[in-house]
Amino acid sequence: METLYSVRLEGLAANPSAPEDILLRILEHAEHRIRAALVHRAGVPDAVYDAITRHPDPRTRRLLTMDGRVPAGLRARLAADPDPTVRMAVAWGPDVRWDRAEPLPPETVARLAADPDSRVRHALCELAALPADVRAGLAADPDPAVRRNALQLWRDPPPEAVDAALDDPDPDVRRQAMLHGYRRHPELVAPLLAEGCEGVAADAVLDRAQAAALCRHERAGMRAAAAANPSLPPDLVAVLAADPAAEVRLAVSLRPELTEAERAAIDYRIGPRDRPRPPPWFRDRLGDAELLRRCATSAHVGLRRLAAHSPHLPADLVTLLAADGDFTVRALLAEHHPGAPGELLLAVTLESRHPARFERLGHPNFPHAGLARLAGSPDPVARMLAIRDPAASAEVVERLSRDGEPRVRAAAAGDARLPVARLLELLDDPAAARSAAGNPGLPEPSMRRILYDVAIL
Structure with missing residues (x-):
């Protein structure tokens, strides 16, 4: 059950200034939800990582496999874990958000491909960077479920692998081979x-x-x-x-x-928020400059929405679609194009009502400078963004920490510019306590008091 005390503890687990001994106590004594906050924080000390690999709860050890910030060597250690669910998690790899996670060493991938538990081999098929020779071996695995998964997730299998699977004794494997082979057959x-x-x-x-x-x-x-x-x-x-x-x-x-x-x-x-799924002919031509130009300049809003899916749009078409009168065109462009303009990213974040809009805050083009001008906006999301301005004053942050909107107070509570006196007050605000406990400016005695309140210290 979530209480004010447990909420503070969860925030403390993610606090970048928390001393190593505090983190180790949380790891040893806190419930799983709070241990998860500790694992998924930025800057986990090596001693804490090492303690997680030896934690008696396999759920906690699995947490290490899901975060792309965890060094590949640590994840590789867990490929020998006695619990197959941990080895499965290693095989799956980090969450898809971590597209730049350090890949597992080749010898670890080979070990997982030969794991005695077929569930581990099945999970390994999900690894996006799986070498072709390993995937080919899994496509010939003794377990038909592994063979089917290996083939299903093979983006472009060689003809010989598909043709061999067309004669597989398992009907599900044969059907998957048919889906790969119908263009040639x-x-x-x-x-x-x-x-x-x-x-x-x-x-x-x-x-x-x-x-x-x-x-x-x-x-x-x-x-x-x-x-x-x-x-x-x-x-x-x-x-x-x-x-x-x-x-x-x-x-x-x-x-x-x-x-x-x-x-x-x-x-x-076509509705104002409809997102037509790109048909195969378009997905196969995402880099076709002539096609993209025709789509991006069409009067048909659906074609402009398709064009906005392409990460290969040239700069002039990015500029054109960033000023499109259709919100969904602009939103798709902000979502898919690596060069989306900062003004577009900000505008779409403010206009969108979808929870995923905050994912754009991590885009390298997102304009953090100057956001303090939004501190007086009637929109609570705009006021939350104002706190992200590196030049926002401590006075602005403190004022927003007293905002009537709980989300704004929570955002301000985690800001290091917040005066300590106000920060300590926010530890008693149910909406802001988690963020306040995670504030790097929280005094160490207050951190230890949070442990004391939950009988960890």
């Missing part, structure tokens, strides 16, 4: 379409009979998939342009070969 298209596989309907080279049957399919999703298929004959494109289902007409309207006039003649609908 047209005879596989028909059975996959019969199963209702929309990905194949959108991407396979269709013969006339298959295309016509898809245009009459009872499921609108299959008709919409066919409407996105580049091999669909023009007369059938025209049929689907008048389909009774809005999703089908929208898919037709996004076809790359249509003129602007032909698109405008289709009764398509």
Whole structure:
């Protein structure tokens, strides 16, 4: 149960100024939720890392495998853990947010690929940086579930691996091989379409009979998939342009070969926050400059939203879409383009109502300087951002620590510029106590008092 005392302890576990002995006491005596805060903090001392690898609770040892800041050597040590769930977590690797995590040593990957527990080998298939020779070995694993997972997650398996799996004794492995092999083996298209596989309907080279049957399919999703298929004959494109289902007409309207006039003649609908899933023909051409230009300059907002998915947009198109009148275009650009302008990142963060909007704060282009001007904004999110200005004064931070909005007080409570007297007051504010306990300016006697209050000291 969460109490004011446990909330303070959780904040203290993440405090960058907390002494090593305090962190070790928390690791030894606190509940799992609070130990998680300690593991996922920045700047974990080596002695604490070492103690975590020896912790008796496997859930705590697993925490080390999920954070991309943990050195690969430490994660590799856990590949020999006696608990298979820990070894599985090592195989999975850090959370996808840590795309720059240090990779495991090759010998550790080989060890995991030979683990006696098939669940560990199955988990290893999820590792994005898995070497091709290791994945090939897993695709021939004795366990059919491992073989299927290895093949499913193999982005571009070699033809010989796919063809071997087409003769696999396990039906799930054979089906996964069919999904990889239908482009080279047209005879596989028909059975996959019969199963209702929309990905194949959108991407396979269709013969006339298959295309016509898809245009009459009872499921609108299959008709919409066919409407996105580049091999669909023009007369059938025209049929689907008048389909009774809005999703089908929208898919037709996004076809790359249509003129602007032909698109405008289709009764398509797209909501202000709809995000059309990029069809296969677009995903395969994210770096096609000519296609991106046509999409980014189209009157069709759906095509502009597709263009905003590409991380390869040239600078002039980034500038164009950053000023687009459609919020979703701008939001997608901020989400996907590494060169998104700082003004765009700030504007989208303020305008969005999606929880993921705060992920943009870590973007290298996010403009922290000058945010103090937002301290008087009626928008609580803007006031929270004001605290991130490195030039914000201690007076501004203290004023925001008394804000009527709990989220703003919590943001101010963690700021090192906050005067100590006010910081100590916020330890008694349920909305701000966690942040206050994590403030690097918290005096050490106050840290030890937090341990005393929960009977750890």
